[in-house]
Amino acid sequence: MRPFTRLSARAVPLIRDNVDTDAIIPSREMRSVSKKGLADGLFAGWRYTRIGGRDPQAEFVLNQPRYAGAEILVSGANFGCGSSREHAVWALAEYGFRAVVAPSFNPIFQGNCIANGVVPAIVDASTIAAIAAGLEGADPPMLTIDLAAQTVSLPGGATWTFAIDAEAREALLAGRDPIAQTLQMAGQIRAFRAGDMAARPWIYDTVARG
Amino acid sequence: MNRTIFDKIWDAHRVAGAPGGLDLILIDRILLHERTGGVALRGLEERGLPVFAPDQAFAVMDHIIDTRPGRTDHTLMPTGTDFIRATRDAAGRAGIRLFDLDDPRQGIVHVVSPELGIVLPGATLICPDSHTCSQGALGALAWGIGSTEAEHALATATLRVRRPPRMRVRVDGELAPGVTAKDLALALLGRFGVGGGAGHVVEYGGRAIRALDVEGRLTLCNMGTEFAAFTAIIAPDEKVIDYLRGRDFAPAGEQWDAAIDHWMGLASDPDAEFDIEHVFDARDVAPMVSWGTSPQQVAPIDGVVPAHDAETRQDSDDARDRALAYMGLTPGDRLAGLPIDAAFIGSCTNSRIGDLRRAAALLKGRRVADGVRAICVPGSTQVKRQAEAEGLDAIFQAAGFEWRESGCSMCFFAGGESFGAQERVISSTNRNFESRQGPGTRTHLASPETVAASAIAGRIADPRRVAA
Numbered sequence A: 001m002r003p004f005t006r007l008s009a010r011a012v013p014l015i016r017d018n019v020d021t022d023a024i025i026p027s028r029e030m031r032s033v034s035k036k037g038l039a040d041g042l043f044a045g046w047r048y049t050r051i052g053g054r055d056p057q058a059e060f061v062l063n064q065p066r067y068a069g070a071e072i073l074v075s076g077a078n079f080g081c082g083s084s085r086e087h088a089v090w091a092l093a094e095y096g097f098r099a100v101v102a103p104s105f106n107p108i109f110q111g112n113c114i115a116n117g118v119v120p121a122i123v124d125a126s127t128i129a130a131i132a133a134g135l136e137g138a139d140p141p142m143l144t145i146d147l148a149a150q151t152v153s154l155p156g157g158a159t160w161t162f163a164i165d166a167e168a169r170e171a172l173l174a175g176r177d178p179i180a181q182t183l184q185m186a187g188q189i190r191a192f193r194a195g196d197m198a199a200r201p202w203i204y205d206t207v208a209r210g
Numbered sequence B: 001m002n003r004t005i006f007d008k009i010w011d012a013h014r015v016a017g018a019p020g021g022l023d024l025i026l027i028d029r030i031l032l033h034e035r036t037g038g039v040a041l042r043g044l045e046e047r048g049l050p051v052f053a054p055d056q057a058f059a060v061m062d063h064i065i066d067t068r069p070g071r072t073d074h075t076l077m078p079t080g081t082d083f084i085r086a087t088r089d090a091a092g093r094a095g096i097r098l099f100d101l102d103d104p105r106q107g108i109v110h111v112v113s114p115e116l117g118i119v120l121p122g123a124t125l126i127c128p129d130s131h132t133c134s135q136g137a138l139g140a141l142a143w144g145i146g147s148t149e150a151e152h153a154l155a156t157a158t159l160r161v162r163r164p165p166r167m168r169v170r171v172d173g174e175l176a177p178g179v180t181a182k183d184l185a186l187a188l189l190g191r192f193g194v195g196g197g198a199g200h201v202v203e204y205g206g207r208a209i210r211a212l213d214v215e216g217r218l219t220l221c222n223m224g225t226e227f228a229a230f231t232a233i234i235a236p237d238e239k240v241i242d243y244l245r246g247r248d249f250a251p252a253g254e255q256w257d258a259a260i261d262h263w264m265g266l267a268s269d270p271d272a273e274f275d276i277e278h279v280f281d282a283r284d285v286a287p288m289v290s291w292g293t294s295p296q297q298v299a300p301i302d303g304v305v306p307a308h309d310a311e312t313r314q315d316s317d318d319a320r321d322r323a324l325a326y327m328g329l330t331p332g333d334r335l336a337g338l339p340i341d342a343a344f345i346g347s348c349t350n351s352r353i354g355d356l357r358r359a360a361a362l363l364k365g366r367r368v369a370d371g372v373r374a375i376c377v378p379g380s381t382q383v384k385r386q387a388e389a390e391g392l393d394a395i396f397q398a399a400g401f402e403w404r405e406s407g408c409s410m411c412f413f414a415g416g417e418s419f420g421a422q423e424r425v426i427s428s429t430n431r432n433f434e435s436r437q438g439p440g441t442r443t444h445l446a447s448p449e450t451v452a453a454s455a456i457a458g459r460i461a462d463p464r465r466v467a468a
Ligand code: SF4
Pocket: B062, B063, B108, B109, B110, B129, B131, B346, B347, B348, B349, B407, B408, B411, B412, B430
């Protein structure tokens, strides 16, 4: 995974609470058994004039030329609620987003972000309002996220600290792959299972009786 | 001792610490479905990694399969067949048991797992699906994850997780007649909001919870994800043991007796400590209906769409305005009496045999109102067969309901069937998000009884006013 240290990039404000994963990537846009090919479907319901179409809805923020190429998304509370589909993060990442700044995240979505190298940065709602106002007045609308320092800042100098799980921060900074790391503990896992098998044999005996 | 049921299960599954204060947790059961399972299995194959314990993984077909009679691998969702075949092939290669389209044990993953005894008290269970929390109703620690985490669990039989905080919601009193677990779930969301669970393991307890049967508990825990909980859980009791006895994958013989001893020790200790405790009174709950596009936007069925200054507090003005515009409603509109275009009974929330029996009791000898499209989708093939053995299918069909094969069906829109833009649907499902049941469709969440009563009336109707 690509490590994340510090990013200065265009940021787009999509300030709504409870942006759910079906809004991020509608189910109808998940067409293939793959993690790829999802960027076009990102926010499809809001981004295009009609269902299944590709004509841009001019008012939607992502379609405004000043936000083209944005890599940071700024949004409202409970971001990523709803279905656990990881496609939501794959779509955001493929579109080019490397960080989402919001007052809170759905727990599954947050885990998915971390697993895919996308930074879920938590600031309070008043900071979101200040960032959004800063972006709307700026040209180009830039934001800097410094993961090591845990800060988000506007080009003018206004800087806020954001919250992020400590382990998630480490993993994102290092671009770490958890599966490879855990597999190094396979011996310990086997030994633990052997002990557990004696205590709870019914968990391991999965032959159907019916 | 002062441990909660969650602490007991967590501690028994903690293999080791992991960097950053995470715990490496042993996973007892992995469930996959064709919507996300195929991607996870392929992801693993691409990395050349085998499944660590294929005997403890199970795959189902439920999400995008057709539910119209005479179904095949072909679905109305464009490219849906690819998902079905990719999951079937990958499960076969990995040696994972699959309940395929034509299997008598096929059904919605969160319906099938309890009814087959795959989920057990004290077990850890994960599935790349947000409603996995349903299965906490049997006293398991069951939670939804993403595909990459599913790959981790498949490859290592473990997950790295930060120990979540604990919340107890004690529900005192008892639900009034005609008021169900679904109404309780919606009332709790209305009271505490969709952020109320805040990443906690939410233990439901108290008299009203003990009074619920296992199916009702599954309905309540199902909406734990709407509550933003890590998961929901209820301590196992005699009802759970009676429910599991003799199920296909439940322990038998000596193992059954040993398992019961283990399970009966799982309940939270009397002096267990929780990070947050809430008390709620079941006596205050009426049949509930959602009016907006978030499951916290609910009101009692005899109430009105709340005004901006009402005490519901959960929404910003902007969120409420958006929801009202989408739903075509104005504050002050009465919920009972709103004309509906469709009625849907199904989903992992409310499609078990008890749900179907209660809905059928209201439908018996009555007809769905003209112009209302009514659909019933049993949660599993076993539920469907049981309902047919009891003659419920005849009651549904005589009333004018479509009687479907089991699956998720129109609980969500995957590009195939939908209810249509601006169609108003009363639905026994769990999500009323914008376009959840089809582009522009307006969903009102309610209990199966309320769906049945409304289908007959052609308008949102209070099931307590329909004499069974
Ligand atoms: S029935 Fe609906 S909520 Fe349940 S698993 Fe299927 S799609 Fe998800």
